[in-house]
Amino acid sequence: MTPGDTPTVFVIDDDESIRHALRSLFLSVGLNVNLFSSASELLNSQPPKCPSCLVLDIRLPGLSGLELQAQLAGDGDALPVILVSGLARERQRRRAQERRMAVADPADGGGGASWCPTNMAASPSPKKA
């Protein structure tokens, strides 16, 4: 499997531990991951391949997650975007859903039980983090 065949997830988060956690998570389900600490870092970089998915922190320093999504959407890329925010307010959540973005709260719920060895028969598909 080459990197070109597998989808790549772009993770933008200013928190290093979150970035590493997400990277490891995506790797565990067989996805390529590119990490960025800010929206501007992503915009300034020339990624070799377009991302298949964007995972954004809703509260990014500088250009915010929603603004980046708007900018990327303006460029014509209809990227699927997952906004990660534990503090997302209802208003932001609604705005995100209006733009057909998924909002995820990593601290919300212990879905990890589905991956426990006793539940090995359950769906192997990754829960969205």
Next chain:
Amino acid sequence: MVERIPWANLGRKDSAMALLAGPVPGALWLGFSQGGVAYFKDGKVRESYTRVDGLGEGIVTSLSLDSDGTLWAATEGGLSRVKNGRVATLTSQNGLPCDTVFWMMQDDAHSFWLYMSCGLVRIAGTEMDAWVTDPKRTIQSTVFDSSDGVRGRALTTGYTPLVTKTANGKLWFLPLDGVSVIDPRHLPVNKLPPPVHIEQVTADRKTYWSNLSGDASSSHPRLPPLVLDLTIDYTALSFVAPEKVRFRYKLEGQDPDWREVVNEREAQYSNLAPGNYRFRVAACNNSGVWNEAGAFLDFSIAPAYYQTTWFRVSCVAAFVALLWCIYRLRVRSIEQRSEQLALINSKLEAQIAVRKQAEEALRQAQADLTHASRVSSMGELTVSLAHEVKQPIAAAITNANTCLRWLAADSPNFEEACAATMRIVKDGTRAAEIIKRVRLLFKKSAPQWELVDVNEVIREMIVLLRGEATRHNIVIRTELAADLPQLMGDRVQLQQVLMNLMLNGIDAMKDVDGTRELAIRSERSETDQVLMSVSDTGVGLPTQQADQIFNAFFTTKPHGTGMGLSISRSIVESHGGRLWTTDNSPRGANFYFSLPIKIEAGE
């Protein structure tokens, strides 16, 4: 025929009264009427002696020469002896009965006979020899006066010699009338020492004791106190010449020496001190025979009450008592003063205690206010802080999920699972750390002075405020000097200052367009201080009231308490530092605060 030599030729204005030819041919001695003798030879005065040289003063009535060349001059001021240019004069001070001597003659037994104004005086040759050796000596002499048939002679005029010695040794001399003769070899001698009696004691004209028994030594009269004049009468029995009886007496306890008197039969004393006395008296008859034993009388003078020992002891005691009283009074007064002072002191102490209480209350209120302000600031940060805590928790949950995935895979990847678990530990630690710091800021505790790393304080504060800054789209930039020394301070209070300044900066940039940057710097200043600054690109300082921003209750925020900067400044100043502000370029404000380095790191 006669050569005449005027007295003026001899240098004299008076005239000579005595003339004596010496053994040397052509030489003679002259005695002058106004005193002085001169030795005249070959028409010139060779020697001259006057009062200044020790010669007796007054008229020189006669001169005589010894075979050895000694010149004797009878003067009004005693008998002068001139030998080899040395002059000595025998006067009443040497024991002569009077001073005026008319002539002197030596008898065959080498006794000296002086015809004086008080009679004919005989001085034994041995006595005279003793005097010649010691001219200050007192000599013994015998006086023959009118009671012995010696006729007196008042005038001193006459010619030399008015006395002569015949071949049989008798002395012939010329008083005023007739001629007198005395045979020095057949002088009447009274060999009976006169018995002496003390007769009575009179004090202040009152007789206190009379000798009735004849023996004074057995009685012991007591005299009253304060005797002014004391007279002791004594006598000696001499039937030959009572008027020539000489006495000497001494009051032991008063007189240091014997007093000698002639024909006086009372001794007088004044102002005798109280005490015991012994009066001794001895007598000598007309022939110079002494009754050395004499008589004595013991008597005492009673002391006046104030002369008594008990009175003096009482006086001393009274004086001591007085001193004691004065001392007690003084002590009492000092004690009273001390009590007053103690009272004042206790009042002052009470006042001080009240003041201390007030100060303590003020300090407490200040601490409370500082804490309240801190809590209030933290309250504003609730959302950001919650985010800050939730962030590692979210990471931990994600990592936990990931770990499960790696383990649940068909071929479990333990390496990745392990790494994920390590991250969980890290994330949990981080969350706990943040909660701990927040708790510390919320906690109300007394200031704790410790060595503080300023950069660490800044970093910790940035961790807590990063979320808040991000929420307002603000970038925090730090320029922290490495190797800053640690300094003494209260970590929580310094964090509060930083929090206030950073929150102010965030507030100032909330509503501005363009760059939102909060720059935090630390450096070591040249004056051994650590300088920290918080710079924002916000709305800047209020132009009109820039100097008021540190005042309490001054605020430009709609919901501000106006205490933040005021408290920050008092915290910095309590650390011995300074807090001030300047405008930032091109926009915003700089807040600086400097803290003195009191203890170098690593000490």
